[in-house]
Amino acid sequence: MLVPKHEVLSKEEAEELLKILGIGKEQLPKIKADDPIVKEIGAKPGDIVKITRKSLTAGDSVFYRLVV
């Protein structure tokens, strides 16, 4: 697969994540709603997308993006 795994977080998961990080949604890095992968998984603006990438040094590493 050329594009790493993207998934939409459920409302509970999203809240949990923001609580752990201690930040508001707008402080997350962003991803555009018209990004092909975002359209593919059907995320809406305001959703948080979880991205799991393969990393040379860390094995799997997890990133989050706010859809805007």
Add this chain to the structure above:
Amino acid sequence: MVPKRISAIKFEVLSPQEIRRMSVVKIITPETYDDDGFPIDGGLMDTRLGVIDPGLRCKTCGGKAGECPGHFGHVELAAPVIHVGYAKMIARLLNGTCSECGRILLKDERKDKFIAEIERRRELNQSYEDVVKEVFRLTKAAKKCPHCGAEQVEVKFDKPTFFYLGEHRLTPKDVREWLEKIPDDDLPAFGINPKATRPEWFVLTVLPVPPVTVRPSIILETGQRSEDDLTHKLVDIIRINQRFMENKEAGAPQQILEDLWELLQYHVTTYIDNEVSGIPPARHRSGRPLKTLAQRLKGKEGRFRGSLSGKRVNFSARTVISPDPCLSINEVGVPMEIAQELTVPIYVTPQNIEIAREFVLRSEHPKANYIVRPDGRRIRVIESNKEELAEKLEPGWIVERQLMDEDIVLFNRQPSLHRMSIMAHYVRVLPYKTFRLNPAVCPPYNADFDGDEMNLHVPQSLEAQAEAKILMAVQEHILSPRFGGPIIGGIHDHISGLYLLTRGEKKFTREEAMELLRSLDISEIPVKDEYTGKEIFSFILPDITLEFKAEICQGCEECKGAECEYDAYVIIENGKLLKGTIDEKAVGAFKGIIIDEIARKYGKERAKKFIDDMTQLAIRIISKLGFTVGIDDEDIPPEAAEQIEEVLKEAENEVNRLIEAYRRGDLEPMPGRSIEETLEMRIMQVLGRARDRAGKIAQRHLGMENAAVIMAVSGARGSMLNLTQMAACIGQQSVRGERISRGYTYTNRTLSHFKPGDLGAEARGFVRSSYKKGLSPVEFFFHAAGGREGLVDTAVRTSQSGYLQRRMINALQDLKVEYDGTVREQTSGALVQFRYGEDGVDPMRSFRGKPVDVKRIIREIVGEVKK
């Protein structure tokens, strides 16, 4: 106080009214002081302009010298003069507007279009300069005024401040009247906001006089007053201004008035900028050009670059550096003269008052230079007042004592590109005039001793001293955050020395061993008649176990491990060097596996001690055994030279065969290449191989005992390539990675010595001589061409990487790794990384970039099981 925030700054042109409004006094006389040395009213030093002499009070605000910020005055000019700074703008405006009606030389529709475009760009925060430029271009080309129909003649601008309409010279007065005619509605097209600026203000009718605080006079030892350059210039302006007025009133001839007018113009021009081209700079009596307004702001030492962006510090020193292997890596040798000048504050408390008093009473080196009383008064401690001061000393006072051994200081070498460029060292006060440092700390500073200078700073507060000791000490930086390995380690002689010591089974008598180890802190060595070099090296090792291939490893197809015939497989067991040779891979800066292991296992302090011991030992060995290189070290026997000649001849023949094949069209092109490219590549290959073969032949005859070879193979300095270039053949010179082919392009040859189109080795920059033998003139030319490219590359690279570094620092300066491992931006709190570097690993604590050294953990556990 209510915090105030500046939301915007706008730059506009001062109007004559504004200049008069902000002025507190009209300056009418060029005199400054009267016979009693008192400022003259209405003169350039009028006390309404502020005061600089202590004791006087400002007549405007009542402040004393130092309290009063100063106030502007003004001079009414007898005739208008052009402001040099705006002369170019004036020239454009004169060419862009009608000489009759003053309207812009554009039809209204077109003008409005341009104004709309400028407005649009301004709103979008984009640059609109190119639009304005276009307007000036179009209006200058116009031949006829679209509004009144008057024919337009081009106004000639004669730098710096003269304008001609045809043959007729425009006076500043004419210019001002013309500019006054330009209507407000036309100005936005020229990029001028009419609400802020009227173009006639570019011609001065009244000149602001800066406050005296801006141009303070100084009193020389002789008691004479010496005025600031600006004051001198203002005196000139006022004097000419007065003469002009007198002559005008007396009805002097037009010619005299014009001359005076031009002189006034000259003085005002040089007052603003004394470096304008086209007129001679105004000079001081001594012949030195005056430093006027523009010179104060411009350039490296100007207000912006020199005073605002560049800051200077106290408690610092700078001098040449030189090496001292007897210092520890975290020490710095400070010259006595510097130590006597720099001070460290002692905050006097009941506990240390006796110590502080002792410093005050001393009259030699570590003595007190100053005492600071709680009210902030500084008193210099001198022989005559030291007893009195020692008596008065109380807790709460500060004694500034001279720098002495064991003080902590920061040591720095520019360019400060990484954090290892500033490290904390302990002071050792030494004779002579250079800073001394252990050569093992040269790599992090990137220093050498060919005249480098370094800076030293003395932290003044206890907090700063503690931080320096804990965070910035040299040993804290042995492991680099750049690649997770040691950046401090042996260089040059350290590596050669240890290589000589540990190579093979060298024997040393007990005396010799003691001699080598005497400076080290080793109290016991086993009693033996003879010691091998490996045993001696083992004395400075802590209990570590390591196995690795040394730098001298030949890269055999099958590694024989412990049985390595080159003694290149290092085995250290429980702190004993059993097999192998110590070289760059073991103890060198950037590589140093042993240093790495010690730092990880026993900590930074132990690693520091190892580096200290190692450098000491190495220096002693290399001095004992002797180590020297000379020209005859690169001598090769005649038969070897013949062989090399043979190899080169063969290669040249091969090249000629290839060229012939190419000419005949027999050359098979390589996939994806043209025939020409193929030929070039094949020739490069053949010649490269020839150079290598020649090198191999030379290498065979140089032998492993050759000092230059020892340095090359142990990694101390130089490479085998350097050696073969000296002894055998320099090889192909290249520009942009290709054989040199440029030169006389029209005849397609590099030099006129060759036939047009010659593709042979010699004609395209192959240097068959060695450095030792010397180059032929043609070879020398090609070598210079290749060498020049190298120099240009370095120059370009440094400037580019410097700019990249600047941008990186600005972009990343307020990112911080938080305690939860995330990277956040400090002001907005925005998240940048969810885990620092994806893996959350601190590179300084990583093992050469990897999170853990799995091999080491396994070895440690298995090793312990064995025991």
